Amino acid sequence: MLFNSYQFIFLFLPVALAGFYFFGSIDQKLALYYLVFASMVFYGTWSVFYLLVLLALLLVNAGFGFYLCSGQRRFRKTARNLGILINLGILGYFKYAYFIASNVTDNLRILADFRDIVLPLGISFFTFQKIAFLMDAEKGLVGEFKLSRFFLFVLFFPQLIAGPIVHHSEMFGQFRSPRFARFSWNALATGLTIFLFGLFKKTVLADSIAPLADGLFAASSEGRDINLVCGWVGALAYTMQLYFDFSGYSDMAIGLGEMFGLRLPINFDSPYKASSIIDFWRRWHMTLSRFLRDYVYISLGGNRRGEPRRYLNLFLTMLIGGVWHGAGWTYIFWGALHGLYLVINHAWQQFAAPRLRPVLTLPAPLTAGLSWLLTFLLVVLAWVFFRAPTMASALAVVQGMAGLHGLGSLAAAGVDALSQPRMGMRDLMLLPVLLAIALGMPNVRELMGTAFPLLRDDGRERRPALLQWRPDLRWAAAMAMVGGWAIIASSGISSFIYFQF
Amino acid sequence: MVRLPGNRSYALLLLAGCAAVVLSYVLACVVVDPYGVFDLFAFSRNNPERSLRYAKTAYIAEHCSEYRGILFGNSRSLQFSERDLQTYFEEPVFNFSVQADALPGIEEKLDWLLPRCPFKDAILVVDAQMLLSRPLDQGLFLREHYLVSDTSRLEFFAPFLMVPPKIVIKTGLELLQTAFTAPPPGAKPELVADRAVRTGILPVQRACYAPDPANPRAYRANLAAFHRVLDRLKAAGRSVRVIVAPLNQNLLARFDYRAVADAVSDVVASAGGAAVFTGYNALALDDDLYMDVGHFNGATAGLLLQIASTHERRGPLMGWYGAKEAGALRDLLIADGERRAAACGVVAPPAPATSRPSEVSAQFLAQ
Numbered sequence: 001m002l003f004n005s006y007q008f009i010f011l012f013l014p015v016a017l018a019g020f021y022f023f024g025s026i027d028q029k030l031a032l033y034y035l036v037f038a039s040m041v042f043y044g045t046w047s048v049f050y051l052l053v054l055l056a057l058l059l060v061n062a063g064f065g066f067y068l069c070s071g072q073r074r075f076r077k078t079a080r081n082l083g084i085l086i087n088l089g090i091l092g093y094f095k096y097a098y099f100i101a102s103n104v105t106d107n108l109r110i111l112a113d114f115r116d117i118v119l120p121l122g123i124s125f126f127t128f129q130k131i132a133f134l135m136d137a138e139k140g141l142v143g144e145f146k147l148s149r150f151f152l153f154v155l156f157f158p159q160l161i162a163g164p165i166v167h168h169s170e171m172f173g174q175f176r177s178p179r180f181a182r183f184s185w186n187a188l189a190t191g192l193t194i195f196l197f198g199l200f201k202k203t204v205l206a207d208s209i210a211p212l213a214d215g216l217f218a219a220s221s222e223g224r225d226i227n228l229v230c231g232w233v234g235a236l237a238y239t240m241q242l243y244f245d246f247s248g249y250s251d252m253a254i255g256l257g258e259m260f261g262l263r264l265p266i267n268f269d270s271p272y273k274a275s276s277i278i279d280f281w282r283r284w285h286m287t288l289s290r291f292l293r294d295y296v297y298i299s300l301g302g303n304r305r306g307e308p309r310r311y312l313n314l315f316l317t318m319l320i321g322g323v324w325h326g327a328g329w330t331y332i333f334w335g336a337l338h339g340l341y342l343v344i345n346h347a348w349q350q351f352a353a354p355r356l357r358p359v360l361t362l363p364a365p366l367t368a369g370l371s372w373l374l375t376f377l378l379v380v381l382a383w384v385f386f387r388a389p390t391m392a393s394a395l396a397v398v399q400g401m402a403g404l405h406g407l408g409s410l411a412a413a414g415v416d417a418l419s420q421p422r423m424g425m426r427d428l429m430l431l432p433v434l435l436a437i438a439l440g441m442p443n444v445r446e447l448m449g450t451a452f453p454l455l456r457d458d459g460r461e462r463r464p465a466l467l468q469w470r471p472d473l474r475w476a477a478a479m480a481m482v483g484g485w486a487i488i489a490s491s492g493i494s495s496f497i498y499f500q501f
Numbered sequence: 502m503v504r505l506p507g508n509r510s511y512a513l514l515l516l517a518g519c520a521a522v523v524l525s526y527v528l529a530c531v532v533v534d535p536y537g538v539f540d541l542f543a544f545s546r547n548n549p550e551r552s553l554r555y556a557k558t559a560y561i562a563e564h565c566s567e568y569r570g571i572l573f574g575n576s577r578s579l580q581f582s583e584r585d586l587q588t589y590f591e592e593p594v595f596n597f598s599v600q601a602d603a604l605p606g607i608e609e610k611l612d613w614l615l616p617r618c619p620f621k622d623a624i625l626v627v628d629a630q631m632l633l634s635r636p637l638d639q640g641l642f643l644r645e646h647y648l649v650s651d652t653s654r655l656e657f658f659a660p661f662l663m664v665p666p667k668i669v670i671k672t673g674l675e676l677l678q679t680a681f682t683a684p685p686p687g688a689k690p691e692l693v694a695d696r697a698v699r700t701g702i703l704p705v706q707r708a709c710y711a712p713d714p715a716n717p718r719a720y721r722a723n724l725a726a727f728h729r730v731l732d733r734l735k736a737a738g739r740s741v742r743v744i745v746a747p748l749n750q751n752l753l754a755r756f757d758y759r760a761v762a763d764a765v766s767d768v769v770a771s772a773g774g775a776a777v778f779t780g781y782n783a784l785a786l787d788d789d790l791y792m793d794v795g796h797f798n799g800a801t802a803g804l805l806l807q808i809a810s811t812h813e814r815r816g817p818l819m820g821w822y823g824a825k826e827a828g829a830l831r832d833l834l835i836a837d838g839e840r841r842a843a844a845c846g847v848v849a850p851p852a853p854a855t856s857r858p859s860e861v862s863a864q865f866l867a868q
Binding site: 193481 | 509514518521522
């Protein structure tokens with residue numbers, strides 16, 4: 001069930017909310033069980049079989065979690081490692097078996113066995129969640145283990161499929177809170193507003209620009225030459241589509257969590273405004289970045305083993321991030337590219353910038369503008385590999401963006417070369433509009449301001465938003481228009497990009 | 502700015518506002534453009550009342566260069582998914598099937614398509630009902646796109662501007678009628694999803710063989726149109742593949758089995774062979790393969806395409822029959838029908854002792 005489907009908006013959500021607060025008015029535990037059940041229904045509507053797989057995995061992890069939290073001193077590391085291995089093994093089977101097989105054999109019979117494996121929705125996300133849980137449980141950071149809370153922590157439907165990747169320390173406290181399952185108009189008002197913002201981003205903005213991006217990558221995978229204009233229009237269109245799609249999904253998840261009185265961590269903070277790649281990864285898919293930093297980079301040794309090792313760890317962490325996104329050379333290359341970007345960025349900050357600063361004096365706005373432009377272009381370039389179905393297709397687009405197949409024209413971009421005959425200038429005009437929104441508008445976090453305090457203060461300066469949300473008539477009317485438009489646009493159902501991961 | 506008392510008022514106002522926006526929009530769609538012919542509202546694109554003829558023609562007018570094959574048929578062949586077509590025929594095929602399409606309608610579409618679209622292969626999906634019955638009257642819902650019918654935009658669109666209130670009232674009344682009408686006696690509930698069947702407008706549900714009077718005039722006109730369609734395609738150098746779709750036993754019982762046998766064998770003879778699925782075969786007798794009495798389901802459609810793409814025969818009346826087998830096929834269908842009629846206690850008049858295509862088809866073959 002998709003958040004942007006009518007079944008979800010008009011049936012599942014109202015029933016889930018009403019039941020949750022009804023049971024909450026009787027007993028908090030009942031509400032918790034009900035929410036676990038509702039989340040299972042949510043997942044089960046996609047596939048009952050994979051719901052059973054998920055539940056089996058949860059029980060196995062609960063067993064390890066119980067052992068690690070029970071104060072046992074023996075075999076703690078073994079239990080943790082075994083738990084992690086099982087999680088990675090299951091993820092590996094569903095996600096990477098075919099990719100590995102296709103790279104080691106040409107035997108069609110063997111490949112056919114692996115090709116039909118369907119990836120359970122959200123497996124990459126909940127696998128990371130459980131690994132983080134086991135690692136912290138082994139260190140004694142989890143505290144008391146409660147099966148029902150553990151189930152809700154993983155299964156809570158707003159974050160189950162595509163994050164934000166929540167941390168147990170953020171959720172268990174909320175489950176224990178006396179305010180859990182107590183209805184609040186305040187939570188409903190903010191949650192509804194954030195959800196509608198997200199829905200608008202997805203159904204109106206992301207889905208509108210999607211054909212432009214799809215056209216480019218379809219043309220490149222068919223082996224057609226991509227000219228400069230088409231290459232850039234398509235790559236920028238995908239850059240916008242991915243952001244509005246995934247940040248829209250995250251906003252919807254956060255809004256839903258808020259409606260249930262459970263605060264989820266934010267996942268995006270205007271990433272395309274980033275002035276460096278380091279800054280970009282502090283703003284893009286923030287909960288994944290956090291996981292990679294805390295559980296991969298630091299586990300690899302972080303910066304504790306000298307500079308060369310630090311850079312290697314950075315690179316490896318991003319490479320693992322790429323592999324996590326998908327089983328394919330394009331994802332691996334995308335991860336490696338960002339690893340390289342980060343290494344260069346850190347090296348620049350450490351070695352080059354201090355030496356150049358006294359010599360090269362540029363006006364601050366110019367430096368900031370150039371930094372932003374370089375960062376943005378590098379990110380766009382990397383997205384080409386992220387989106388393209390094959391390396392050959394990605395390289396064809398990159399060649400086009402480099403002008404190796406001619407300049408082209410906007411008319412061609414709209415009509416022929418993107419194989420989208422209906423794509424006219426009106427659709428192309430959407431691109432600058434989306435760019436302006438992504439780069440010039442405050443994000444949801446800034447719009448909501450103090451009405452939506454963060455789970456953790458990230459130390460980032462809070463910029464006063466020009467348009468600060470308030471529960472007044474003007475905002476209610478504006479959001480009704482935004483929400484109504486988004487719901488109407490939902491009639492053409494489209495899945496979320498990050499569901500494939 | 503008007504201050505609201507608090508979050509409660511805000512949330513309620515926001516919900517009411519969203520509902521008002523959505524309802525106003527839906528109302529505008531239903532009243533102004535229920536068939537989606539003006540393409541003003543996204544809602545109409547997903548509205549089941551939409552004119553499929555208009556939508557498909559508008560689409561293929563812009564996308565025909567993307568397809569190597571085009572499939573023509575009626576609501577039965579709507580079940581053939583483009584994915585299955587691509588899988589089994591190994592080329593992109595556009596499914597141009599529309600509700601209640603008849604052979605003259607297919608001919609009209611071909612006249613429009615052939616000079617414009619570079620498709621190589623045509624797939625014609627016909628069935629006994631399409632061949633033996635008179636085409637339905639072309640109400641607004643069944644009107645061809647103005648490009649196909651070669652009428653002016655004004656002539657095409659003007660009637661749509663006149664009727665919305667009538668349609669709204671009619672649809673509302675039909676819904677009410679359906680809700681308060683029990684299925685016909687003896688009808689299987691799972692086979693009466695079709696609103697028209699449930700309300701008794703089309704009494705197609707037959708427990709046993711009980712044919713309506715044959716309409717030879719309609720058949721002759723349909724077969725002539727079929728021949729013209731074949732002629733046009735051959736003249737344009739396009740290959741043709743014909744599929745004779747199955748009918749559920751309850752629907753097949755409406756038709757005289759000799760007329761069905763003639764029609765199917767004529768089609769096979771004229772087309773130089775066809776994938777035949779009509780008759781009281783395993784497909785007709787298994788009600789689970791149907792969505793309602795008139796339409797097989799998507800899984801069945803996939804199976805039909807799989808067989809039709811191979812030129813194989815999986816069993817009697819289930820697969821490829823060449824032109825030379827048309828006579829034997831006719832005999833088989835008659836024997837099959839006689840068995841069914843006898844089982845229902847219907848004594849059939851003696852069949853003509855010939856194993857050859859019918860007269861109309863013979864004329865065509867002689868040309």
